[in-house]
Amino acid sequence: MPIEAIEGKRAAEADLRRLVAGLLGAAGADAPSAAAVARAVIDASARGVDTHGIRLIPWYLEMLEGARINPRPTLTVSATASAVGHVDADNGFGHLASYRAIEEGCRIAAGTGIAAVTVARSSHHGATGVYTLEAARRGFAAIGMTHADRLVVPDGGREPFFGTNPISFAIPAPGEAPLLLDMATSAIPFNRVILRRDTGTPLPPDVAVDARGATTRDPHEAVALLPLGGAAFGYKGAGLAAMIDILCSAFTGMLHGAAMEPLGGPDYGRPIPIGHFFILFRPADFFGAETCYARLAALLSDLRSQPSAPGRKVMAPGDLEKAEADRRRRDGIPVDAATWDALATAAARHGLPLPPATDTRPHA
Structure with missing residues (x-):
């Protein structure tokens, strides 16, 4: 995942977390919902995942101010089998429901060794x-995924059908922060298109298409994304997207992505429910924790020591984000100018102070 170059403001992680929770609370979200969203977006921003970090807050505020998201949900947790759990999010924030799903998955897997939670x-x-x-962080390996409305053209297609349908894998790693893979099954997430619009930078080649279905590097012309693998090998990303759509719709009772209304508005008058799917494993219940972590450490060491291409460095999944997290913990989290202005407007409307911030320019 490339770290975007951002010009705007930079502020401390704790200060931004308080601002986000305060804005959501002022817009009507209950304390658990506001805390969960703030935790999730600031965690993402702190690791350099700016497409899914604090820049989402103005959009979430729009959805709260409409009726897209239930600001005070009553989550219902149930068990459908010995190792299967289910969370009904009551049309509330997906962040609150997903953290609750992880809690339930950890509880189940502590007894069974494995858990699936929808x-x-x-x-x-x-x-x-x-x-x-x-x-x-709680000692479990986990796979997570979610689907969304149509934004990605299928392989060989011209019009969007799949969502960006991300998938993630994490596992505790000995002597370091957990290994983390977190990726869209599209060539890029659509939030990167929006971020590039706000920062005035072109898109990479072979990642997006315009209204005619032709590839474009202009973020303002882009209306849909190509699947992972691009125009030539997009069957790979499209296949993964289909798998995720099945698990997050057929296994949760939700509509598949192409049957959903657009999540991005402009009408936020009613909920558009979606599904998530999580699988958790307890490493000790397979070939033993000691063996598992020894093999993982050996793999990571071997991987990172591989010969690299000129000007490159061989990294394990999540290494780039770990390095960025260290830098942002020290220097503060950058917020692009458009997002900062939107946050400032919302803060003024609700009578909330902005945190101390400094001007920042893109790092090399």
């Missing part, structure tokens, strides 16, 4: 990796 009647939950990472 989430239904949910909403956008930000970066899927924040939830698998939470499981890994």
Whole structure:
């Protein structure tokens, strides 16, 4: 995952977390919902996942101010089999429901060694990796996924059918932060298109198409994405997207992505429920924790020591984000100018102070 170059403001993680929770609370969200969203988006921003970080807050506020998201949901947790749980999100924030699903999955897997937890009647939950990472911090390996409305053209197609349908995997790693893979099954997430619009930078080649179905690098012309693998090998990303859509719709009772109304508005008058799917494993219940972590450490060491291409470095999944998290913990989290202005407007409307911030320019 490339770290976007951002010009705007930079502020401390704790200060931004308080601002986000305060804005959501002022817009009507109950305390658990506001805390869960703030936790998820600031965790993403702190690791450099800016597409799914604090820049989502103005959009979430719009949905709260409409009727897209239930600001005070009553979550219902049930068991459908000995190792299967289900969370009904009551049309609330997907962040709250997904953290609750991880809690339930950890509880089940502590007794069975493995757990699958579905989430239904949910909403956008930000970066899927924040939830698998939470499981890994609790000692479990986890796979997470979610579907969404149509934004990605199928392989060989011209019009969108799949959502960006991300998938994530996390596992505790000996002597370091957990290993984390968090990726869309599209060439890029659509939030990167929006971020590029706001930052005035072109898209990479072979990731997006315009209204005619032709590839474009202009973020303002892009209306849909190509699947992972691009125009030539998009059957790979499209196949993964189909798998995720099945698990998050057929296994949760939700509509598949192409049958949903657009999540992005402009009409936020009613909920558009979506599903999430999580699988958790307890490493000790397979070939033993000691063996598992020894093999993992050996793999990571071997991988990172591989010869690299000129100007490159061989990294394990999540290494780039770990390095960025260290930098942002020290220097503060950057917020692009458009998002900062939107947050400032919302803060002024609700009588909330903005946190101390400094001007920042893109790092190399």
